[in-house]
Amino acid sequence: MADVKSGANPLFLREEELRQAMELLFFSYRDFTAEPDQILSRYGFGRAHHRVIYFVGRHPSMTVSELLDILRITKQSLSRVLSQLVREDFVEQKPGTEDRRQRLLKLTEKGKKLESELIENQRRRIARAYRIAGADAVAGFRTVLYNLMDEDGRKRFDHVEALQPAIARR
Amino acid sequence: MADVKSGANPLFLREEELRQAMELLFFSYRDFTAEPDQILSRYGFGRAHHRVIYFVGRHPSMTVSELLDILRITKQSLSRVLSQLVREDFVEQKPGTEDRRQRLLKLTEKGKKLESELIENQRRRIARAYRIAGADAVAGFRTVLYNLMDEDGRKRFDHVEALQPAIARR
DNA sequence: TTATATATGTCAATATGGCTGACGTAAAAA
């Protein structure tokens, strides 16, 4: 437990490297979400609403259960947030054509507008970081985050060749 | 707003690049915190307790106001979590020697044990991702996260030469 | 056709972790 300086063993990291990674993740994630949070509060929304708007915007006509899978919350938790977004006309639901039990989710125009407002902010932040860091750094950023995820989450990026292990290894 | 494909302008990102960055951050952060959350729940603690344990472990003898600065929450919010940790003997407080109004915070042996348990988990995850991604990728990961932070947060890493802009730019 | 499983919604109760505002105490600093 105290033997953390064994640089020879690649499964162990020096204490400083480990702490640095943890803190970079913590502080950058905190700052990354701070501005959207502020915008959302003007609408009386929270981060939960942001996540719904983001993923529905990303995958129009997605079903409620697909959304639940991504967010990993209970349907009761989602329900409050989602029905609020529907009630206030940011998201619309319509029955699936194949399976009429499903409620396919889409952003309304109003919803798309809020989505853009939220995304523009983060776009600027990411663009800035990418520009300063450079293309090689960006590739490394992607590769490390990809491998930080669970097996399960990595599947989500299967279509992105540059993130695949074979390529990441060399 | 629709003109997101202007690859010439480095301040804009293609929609896919942007979405990818946002999702990598979202999913990797989610998975990164999932396991510690589970360990914590066995103790009746949440992520807030984790943050306190982490930063007190990192900076022994830190004061309450330093901790408040880092966490960016109110003292009332911290109080509930911190006093619980003190009551259950994970953190100890003792008056500052210079300024006796301060309560210097330290982990007890019990607190250090929980800290290790939580950290070992994340250490393995980071070590694994670093090993698969390789040294260059790790450098890029750090540089991008560093530049995603606010000016303010970047100061926290002032002592880390490899993260400084002059070097990051080339 | 009937029975079962699935997709979704909703009611109720509970917990965590944020917040604001107000007030108190001890100690440092002016």
Place this chain on the structure above:
DNA sequence: TTTTTACGTCAGCCATATTGACATATATAA
């Protein structure tokens, strides 16, 4: 001596998560 600072606490509010139970419509299997 007065004011400021570091810290704590009480009370109440809000957002977001949880579990469990139950309801409805529809799809699918027996």
